[in-house]
Amino acid sequence: MKKITLVFLIVLSIIPKNMNSQNEGEAIAAIAGGLLAIGAGVAAVEQMKEQAELTATEWILSNQSDMESFSLKTLDFDGKKLKDISSASVMTFKIQEFEPSDKPKLTGKKQILFAFTSRGWISEYGIDFSKVQWHLIDSDEWMNMMIAYSKVASEKSNEDLIKETLKDGKIVNKGVKTKKGEDIPFYKLDGDMYLVSNYSPEMKIIYNEKSLGIFLKETRDLVQISRGSIIEIHDFFNGG
Template sequence: MKKITVLLLLALLLVPKAQAQDKGAGIVAAVAGLAAIGGAIVAVEQMKEQAELKATEWVLNYQPEMTSFSLKTLDFDGKKGKDMSATSLITYKIQEFQLAEKPELDGKKFVLFGFTSYGWVNEYGVDFSKVRWMIIDAEEWLNMMAVYVKTASSERDEASIKERLRNGKIVNRGVKERFDTTINFYKMEGDMYTVRNYNDAMKFVYNERTLGIYLKETQNLVQIGRDDIIKIHDFFYGED
């Protein structure tokens, strides 16, 4: 609600006082418009809070060994309500820590994926029964990215791929180590795909600028944007 109040005050400040009496209707329209924007911001914030609550509940139920941890959504910032309804994946960063007077996030890192199905956001709110959860650590992420690189490029030496991933980072055009791109991704058109089996639960589908995860059980194709891949990889291997 604080954000709505700020927006309303901003609307009043933007309209000169000398014009306020003659353009009362304009002020009302401006305030109404900003209030609508503020309402949308609040709605997304509420969805973010709900999503973090459900993710925390999942961790408490299925990861009982975690007794001290931080959990944050990775991909809600800057999104609108209509963007969220079209979102097929929610990503959370999790990191354990040791209890202390001033705890520091220095423990093991995980990423929790929430794979959504059509209709998970509707006029009544968020339906988390349409979300399937999967948690991974740095080693599993490295395995996934090695297969992703095989899907997106002609490189086939898995040991070499993993070594480059540990020392470098994934960028839009491939895998980069320091100043050089050491693995180049295929330059594909938007309607071209390559597919590789990952495990009994999923296949990887590479398309320009995205990684697709095909969930065999639900027969849903979930897309992870390249920016999110970069953020996750940096979380596991790029942060101190």
């Protein structure tokens, strides 16, 4: 009821005062329909977010039996439209353990849970989790991935120096910036150019100018993590 009232008030505030009754009725119907459609889209995104976080939590409970107190929050969905989410190829969840107490603080181990998606993972019925592949990493694994990513994305090849730069610096759109030592500038590539590193038996890491690509060998899916998400994950692991 509150939502209907809010829509009605918004419609009234938009309609010009000097409009005749027939045109006014048509305008109200059009605007109200648009607002209700927007509201439905927002509700669908929120429902998908809750569904994704619930399923991610269930995966942790089923596969990480030693994890007894933790926080789980998605990096995705907030402020995004349904079409943006449906075109995404990975969902990302921040996980951090804590000591049980009254109003506990998140001070424990940090991990990231990736949910790699395959074509058709979103339908009219919501998320099809049979088309989702889960992958949990800790800060050490993330550092290894970023070393491989930085090597393939730049002229740098010394892994020890790259690691120190990543530990002291921040990943930005054009590379890795650090207060100490040398920055690591990434190559400038066209959008259809890719550089590939055979990272592990499970995946290849791929660089292009806008994202971190991960090719999953088992499913042959190429998923892409946006530069913004890379920055946020790196900041999360490094105290940001």
